Amino acid sequence: xxxxxEFQRPALTVDIVVFALDEDDLKVMLIERxxxxxxxxxxxxxGFVRVExxxxxxxxxELEEETGLTNIFLEQLYTFGALNRDPxxxxxxxxxxxxxxxxxxxxxxxxxxxxxxxxxxxxxxxxAFDHHQILDTALDRLRGKLRYQPVGFELLPKxxxxxxxQHLYEVVLDRELDKRNFRKKILSMDILVELKEIEKDVAxxxxxxxxxxxxxxxxxxxxxxxxxx
Amino acid sequence: xxxxxEFQRPALTVDIVVFALDEDDLKVMLIERxxxxxxxxxxxxxGFVRVExxxxxxxxxELEEETGLTNIFLEQLYTFGALNRDPxxxxxxxxxxxxxxxxxxxxxxxxxxxxxxxxxxxxxxxxAFDHHQILDTALDRLRGKLRYQPVGFELLPKxxxxxxxQHLYEVVLDRELDKRNFRKKILSMDILVELKEIEKDVAxxxxxxxxxxxxxxxxxxxxxxxxxx
Numbered sequence: 083x084x085x086x087x088e089f090q091r092p093a094l095t096v097d098i099v100v101f102a103l104d105e106d107d108l109k110v111m112l113i114e115r116x117x118x119x120x121x122x123x124x125x126x127x128x129g130f131v132r133v134e135x136x137x138x139x140x141x142x143x144e145l146e147e148e149t150g151l152t153n154i155f156l157e158q159l160y161t162f163g164a165l166n167r168d169p170x171x172x173x174x175x176x177x178x179x180x181x182x183x184x185x186x187x188x189x190x191x192x193x194x195x196x197x198x199x200x201x202x203x204x205x206x207x208x209x210a211f212d213h214h215q216i217l218d219t220a221l222d223r224l225r226g227k228l229r230y231q232p233v234g235f236e237l238l239p240k241x242x243x244x245x246x247x248q249h250l251y252e253v254v255l256d257r258e259l260d261k262r263n264f265r266k267k268i269l270s271m272d273i274l275v276e277l278k279e280i281e282k283d284v285a286x287x288x289x290x291x292x293x294x295x296x297x298x299x300x301x302x303x304x305x306x307x308x309x310x311x
Numbered sequence: 312x313x314x315x316x317e318f319q320r321p322a323l324t325v326d327i328v329v330f331a332l333d334e335d336d337l338k339v340m341l342i343e344r345x346x347x348x349x350x351x352x353x354x355x356x357x358g359f360v361r362v363e364x365x366x367x368x369x370x371x372x373e374l375e376e377e378t379g380l381t382n383i384f385l386e387q388l389y390t391f392g393a394l395n396r397d398p399x400x401x402x403x404x405x406x407x408x409x410x411x412x413x414x415x416x417x418x419x420x421x422x423x424x425x426x427x428x429x430x431x432x433x434x435x436x437x438x439a440f441d442h443h444q445i446l447d448t449a450l451d452r453l454r455g456k457l458r459y460q461p462v463g464f465e466l467l468p469k470x471x472x473x474x475x476x477q478h479l480y481e482v483v484l485d486r487e488l489d490k491r492n493f494r495k496k497i498l499s500m501d502i503l504v505e506l507k508e509i510e511k512d513v514a515x516x517x518x519x520x521x522x523x524x525x526x527x528x529x530x531x532x533x534x535x536x537x538x539x540x
Contacts, residue, residue, distance in 0.1 A: 084315070090362040091320040094403060133319040133401045137392035161390045161405050163366035172362045174323060174405075176390050230459060 092163070092172040096141045097128030097213065099159065099220035100151065100180040103237040107202040108253045110217060112209070113148050114197035119169050120210035126217070127198070128175065141178040149198045155181040155236040160219050167212045179220045181236035228254055232273065235294040243281055243289035244268065273299045321392070321401040325370040326357030326442065328388065328449035329380065329409040332466040336431040337482045339446060341438070342377050343426035348398050349439035355446070356427070357404065370407040378427045384410040384465040389448050396441045406445045408452055410465035457483055461502065464523040472510055472518035473497065502528045 100111040112124040127148040131140040137158065145151050159179040167173065201207065203221065206214075227233045234250050248264045268274065274292045281288040329340040341353040356377040360369040366387065374380050388408040396402065430436065432450065435443075456462045463479050477493045497503065503521045510517040 085317070085319045086313075086315045087320070087322075088314070089359065090314045091316070092323055092360065092362055093316075094321055094323060130318065131321065131392070131403075133321055134394070136394060137390060137403065158389060160387060161366060163360070163405070165363070165365060174360070174366065176392070176403075 090172075092174045093168075094131045095128055095173055095175040096131055096137060096144055096178060097126040097175050097216055098141050098145050098156070098178045098180055099126055099217055100145070100149070100154070100182060101203075101220070101224060101237065102182045102184045102200060103250055103253060104184055104200075105249075107204060109200040110203050110206070111149055111151075112199060112201050112207070114199075115210055116196050123210040124201070124207045125210035126177075126213045131176070137176050138178075141176075145180065148196070151180075151182060155233075159216075159223055162212060162216060164212060175216075177216045177219065179223055181224075181233065183237060183239055185239045224254055232294060232296075232299055238294075241277060241279065241291040241293050243291055245289060247292075273302065319401075321403045322397075323360045324357055324402055324404040325360055325366060325373055325407060326355040326404050326445060327370050327374050327385070327407045327409055328355055328446055329374070329378070329383070329411060330432075330449070330453060330466065331411045331413045331429060332479055332482060333413055333429075334478075336433060338429040339432050339435070340378055340380075341428060341430050341436075343428075344439055345425050352439040353430070353436045354439035355406075355442045360405070366405050367407075370405075374409065377425070380409075380411060384462075388445075388452055391441060391445060393441060404445075406448070408449045410453075410462065412466060412468055414468040453483055461523060461525075461528055470506060470508065470520040470522050472520060474518060476521075502531065 098111075102109045102111070111127060113127045115121055115123050115125050127145055129140075129144045129147075131137060135143065138156070141156060142152070145154075145156075156178055157180075159177040161174060161176045163174040165172065167175075203217075206217075209217070224233070228251065234247070234254070237250055238246055244265055247268060248259055248261065251264070252259055273295055275295045277291045277293060279291045281291060331338045331340070340356060342356045344350055344352050344354050356374055358369075358373045358376075360366060364372065367385070370385060371381070374383075374385075385407055386409075388406040390403060390405045392403040394401065396404075432446075435446075438446070453462070457480065463476070463483070466479055467475055473494055476497065477488055477490065480493070481488055502524055504524045506520045506522060508520045510520060
């Protein structure tokens with residue numbers, strides 16, 4: 083035990099809520115714990131912050147070590163410091179919120195051979211620690227952000243049909259949207275570019291593809307945008 | 312040095328950005344440091360988190376000890392963990408964001424005799440540590456929240472003339488608003504109650520007083536509200 087301090091210090095960790103979207107559901111990435119406490123229980127990826135790394139770096143490192151995910155949208159969510167959230171000792175965790183587009187990122191088994199898997203947010207196993215609470219906070223953030231920032235595009239491939247964008251909103255907001263109204267509203271925002279391409283290899287009639295125009299979005303909005311659907 | 316750990320741990324602190332509004336400006340509460348580093352420099356109120364208290368409790372305790380302020384709107388802002396933000400050692404700080412109504416709260420000299428004072432956000436002294444960055448983050452949050460939550464009412468007395476509400480928006484958003492448009496827009500939101508009272512002891516013509524109707528606001532909004540001015 084080589085490190086001594088005059089006053090007791092909480093341990094400091096990071097935990098990451100990684101969301102992705104597939105054909106059916108909003109998914110979250112979980113890791114099966116192999117150590118106590120909660121051995122065998124599913125949990126958010128995460129771990130201890132090292133003194134020589136920033137909080138963001140700690141979150142990126144843990145995510146890569148445990149899931150192989152790199153280069154994804156990541157932002158700080160909230161810091162959780164309830165007294166007994168970890169049965170071993172006082173642990174304060176800085177939670178992060180990440181979005182990935184499943185087309186671009188493969189998830190691999192973690193280096194220390196623990197299971198990493200996607201779970202539907204609507205059908206979760208029991209989670210370790212206060213990770214249900216952290217996940218709920220991340221969901222609230224995602225729903226909130228979707229309303230005033232174009233953050234949802236992080237969950238889609240670069241080129242997408244409007245159907246996929248509507249699906250994203252329906253899954254995240256957990257309600258059905260009227261197709262015609264949705265299209266009218268989204269197109270009137272004037273932040274999408276209609277491409278000269280259509281979908282490939284689809285069973286249904288191939289739809290037009292669009293991309294998000296970040297430069298236009300940035301010009302149109304100066305810190306404020308109402309994406310109310 | 313009685314507390315030993317297997318791995319090095321960052322120190323954990325809280326810092327609090329307290330905003331208030333007066334006739335002229337948006338103000339922030341600062342404390343004059345008497346200890347190194349940055350002795351004599353102004354800084355946000357704050358201090359070390361004890362292992363037996365939550366982060367919120369630490370923020371409330373430090374705020375009361377250093378400024379005498381209690382019972383105010385307080386929420387977590389962001390956690391700052393840059394490597395060299397404190398020259399002594401690695402310190403991670405959980406920043407909080409607080410709003411007070413000056414009519415209801417007296418600020419007193421802190422118990423350890425350091426100076427506590429309000430400064431105009433538009434005319435600040437040099438601050439210790441990364442406190443300018445924390446303050447800028449808090450200002451962004453306040454401006455953002457004002458657009459989609461009725462958080463601004465925390466800065467006003469319970470009963471206020473519309474002029475004060477407009478002043479709040481003008482000062483926080485740092486731009487002038489058209490009086491007629493502002494009134495029309497605010498009243499059309501239907502979240503204010505017109506009282507049967509008028510201002511007292513004012514030099515100009517006494518204006519009608521209003522109060523914010525929280526129950527109505529909660530009924531009308533379910534997690535979303537566009538307060539765009």
